[in-house]
Amino acid sequence: MERLLQNVLARVVQRGALKVTSASGRRYVVGEAAAGPPQVAVRFTSPAAERGILLDPELRLGEAYMDGTLVVEEGSLADLLDLLMSQPEAVNPTLPSRLLYRLRVALRRIAQFNPRGRSQRNVAHHYDIDGRLYSLFLDADRQYSCAYFETPEQRLDDAQLAKKRHIAAKLVMDRPGLRVLDIGSGWGGLGLYLAEMTGARVTGVTLSREQLEMARNRARERGLADRVEFRMQDYRDIPETFDRVVSVGMFEHVGVDHFATFFHKAKALLKPDGVMLLHAIGRSDPPGVTNPFIAKYIFPGGYIPALSEVLPYVERAGLVVTDIELLRLHYAETLKAWRERFRARWEEAVRLTDERFCRMWEFYLAASEMAFRHQGLNVFQIQLARRQETVPLTRGYIAEAEAALRRREAEACPPLRLAGE
Template sequence: MALTLANGETHTIGDGTGDLVAVRLADQEAEDAIRRDPTLKLGEMYMEGRFILEQGDIYDFLALVKQNTTNEIFDFKMAALLIGRIAMQQLKSRMPINHNKRNVAHHYDLSEKLFELFLDEDWQYSCAYFDPPGIGLEEAQVAKKRHIAAKLMPQPNQRVLEIGSGWGGMAMYLAESTPGLDVTGITLSEEQLKISRERAQKRGLADRVRFELQDYRHLTGRKFDRIVSVGMFEHVGIGNYGNFFKKVHELLDDNGVMLLHSIARPKPSFATNAFIEKYIFPQGYIPSIAETLVPLEKAGLLTRDVEVLPLHYAYTLRHWRERFVARKAEAVALYDEKFFRMWEFYLAGSEMGFRWDELFIEQIQITKNQFATPDNRNYIAQNETKLREFEATRPPLEKFTF
């Protein structure tokens, strides 16, 4: 790597092997800011065009740094900064004031055209499942829905709740693959709600796939045979896990099954990356498996199956980033150059987290009694075979236009 400082000095880092990454710092203030607080300021300076990639891209730089540094490069000021951030994030996650809707709107109520730039045709904004390896993004997102549905095991005419229903793709897949299924999807995003309802209406599913602007904490008076949550648990906040699973216990039928699909980390970290917290997902937190299972068990629920998907989100994010960068002009036209670089940094940094920081996806199957699921895992593959047969006859998804 070639690093050119604000004063014009160029330093070569590494042994010279591999592709060259050339970086230039535009001014001394940017250089000093990154030295003081790299977790936040590197992304900010890249957004502002003051941390400049002259060769290679931002992912190349982040990956190179990660592979050639250790956490031992850490001084007292950085430690104090991290402790302060941990304390603030822990406090905010436990505050009784409900900022969930505001936090969701910060990200998911951005222009629909932005997400159309890089998502698949079904608007799946969560980790795809690359089974078999090497398939494209569209196929992998279908495989993700298939894998989840196979574990959820919905039966005809059952009631299903999706907590965090996105743009409606999972709910519609479940409804179309199982006769008579009644699906309720809840979201806090008004933009996602609008699009979900329009999509369900166009596919003739509005009578049994309904979407509501609803906080899961305020959902009462109903029981569901199946509950699914994909990519939403990361937004619950570490201080609210106990209440989340208590609500699941309240809503799930005694013979019901839940499937929780969430990003996870190898051990607790207590706080979210500063850049992600400030610009992308306010008050989000990625748990470890242990941080998930303890409140689940305390709520009186049973863990029936846990599966780790290690690198699938890295592959997903690579597809998203390449699609997004390929349509840079459209992204800049929607917002501006600074916004484009912010999202490029977010996608690149997230991919790096899954490739080099050991983040992964956890899929946890949850019940209230041990007889609600089979006592072997053969049924998952068997159900997936049946779902592939359904997919072969499913009408193609309509391209959503604006």
Template sequence: MALPSGERVCFGDGSQPKVAIRLADQRSVLGLMTDPDLQLGELFMDGRLIVEEGTIFDFLQVVLQDAKETRPSLTVQALDRVRFALRRFAQRNGLTRARTNVAHHYNLNADLYSLFLDPDWQYSCAYFEDEQTDLAQAQLAKKRHIAAKLLIEPQHRILDIGCGWGGLACYLADIAGAEHVTGITLSEEQLGLAQKRADVRGLSDRVSFELMDYRAAKGQFDKIVSVGMFEHVGIDFYDTFFGTCRKLIKDDGVMLLHFIGNSDVPDFTNPWIERYIFPGGHIPSLSEVMPSIERSGLVVTDIEILRLHYARTLRAWRERFMARREEALRIYDERFCRMWEFYLAFSEAAFRFQDIAIFQIQLAPRQENVPLTRDYIARIEAALRERECADTVVPAEMGARDQAALLRSNALTHERSP
């Protein structure tokens, strides 16, 4: 590490990855020492922390892979205690604030997301069934895995809470065969594109999308699914979330909740992520979630933990983004591109080297709503693979390259199916 004075400080034993950074000014040194959780990302965004050898991910790996063995300074410990004490205030996601927080991230220019997401625009953890699986195949496998756990039948009506750009909702109707899927989102940008995608796929009569908070949802549904939305609910609203889901789901229904979770004790949200990427967001521990589930009247019927799947997903996103960084620079400015690179690199490092994972919790009003053993998942997935190959979904708005990627993904998946 090169200091502003010209002095160089070396750490580690010289093993890989080898990284060299330079701090541009003395204030950078002070900021990194007193508040690294916030300042590291800000310094990289502002060009005051310069990576001269390696990448920002390499640097984060060096910092985080042995972080548990390093005791932070008393100043940092005190700041951590303050942030933990104030975390509920930062997550007061009432109706107005929840929509504002969602708009901060999900109403960005859609062209940005097209640079790094898979052809179906799945913006959540993929499911890598083997080492050869690519991003498009893994995102298709994720949808298939979720659909299998929902135990969908032709007469079922489904609620998708936090539906993103509509890819999962379309899959549940078109491939899994649900009678109707209602997707709700707080992002106007996602809503418009989701509606367009359902229309061009000829699914408008079976898939609908609404700009709606989960607290305003009405009706009764056979199945409820929520992927990557629960992180935005906020601790003080967990009872409301699960209580609302219990009111919306039929007594013989099944729910699948897919979210980023903390495998360690409860903690505060990283302040850089909270300020620049996901305001109002929180990565909960199971100990924070389970009491609200128990109070809601829902029964936990299955929990699966996808440990390194999101690290692989984020690696693919980061590589795709960096390969098209010049295009991102034409959409936003250099500081934004640095911010996005740090976000993807930091998130990957957290999943790879810290106690962050994906939890899939299956819930039901009654424990008998789900089969006694988990072998039904593989059976349903096999059937869904056959349907995917018989009726390959290729959105009309895709470019030729993305259409080819999705077709190739489905063909390869079919070759590997039992």
């Protein structure tokens, strides 16, 4: 079994080098001889971990790291995943893993079947955990989606603010008092921003009790409870219509079986001159399946679609695509910042959960980052309308709106001054 794993790793690692210590204590190096000394070294502590990775690497690699049966001795977990996931033939290198992939493709609609009750359970699995965990690695506003880095060196908090500003600009918030629906409102940051900076009246819906409580508290603390309402409600059950609809980081939980429902409901929620912005993770590759580790431990019922899967449902719903932007590596940089922040506060995270949970979470953040860097994941922002003339003719309005929002932000939060200035 050790020899077989060595042969498989030798086929996978074609760039760079990896040093391995087997469960029996045997040591070997796979990869390019000219790559220099390996920067990453791992050790297996059980033969079962080696067998598992041979049979189902997409699931068992993460589980072995969680359980401590795969130990990274040199470099970091992120270095290991960067090495493995950047290889040209890194996916399904063995016959059993290829067969498992085909089985998952065949069963993907069952895995993504998300009626109301199951949707709420899936959301609770990820979001209704100790809220202090998220405060360890997110920005101050708890934005748990892709930031928008205007410059490579921009701080995470500023990039998340830029994301909200960018979304607000694309929503064409051209007058105060617009009614806005935020589907998947999280901890309320985007809805509060839209109310404060544009004068909108916002309704946010979520399926997470933890997020709902915090969002309502934040609205009260900021004196916005009369203009911002947060509800525990499935988007399919919303009866009203709105001038603007926004959804950030929620569409990944919908599932292929429910795409038609989502976009038909989106059209019904929009007034005739309404605008919608959908911000979601997508894939550059053809349709596939959810990574089994992510599906089992992180986002049950979730799926990252190809753009080719999404647009036919938009067309059938009778919505007009007025703009599409791909953010590409912005989420890789966001996840890197989250991973580094989480690692920096590891001891606090362990006290809130335990070592195994923290290793699971680190694997989730690092693997997701490398998927955006090397395996075709990106973020798309799709602007939709019921009528094509609703949105300005050229994209210049986006930069103009962002500039106006920056001025309002500066007025709302004047810079700190030293005493006597």
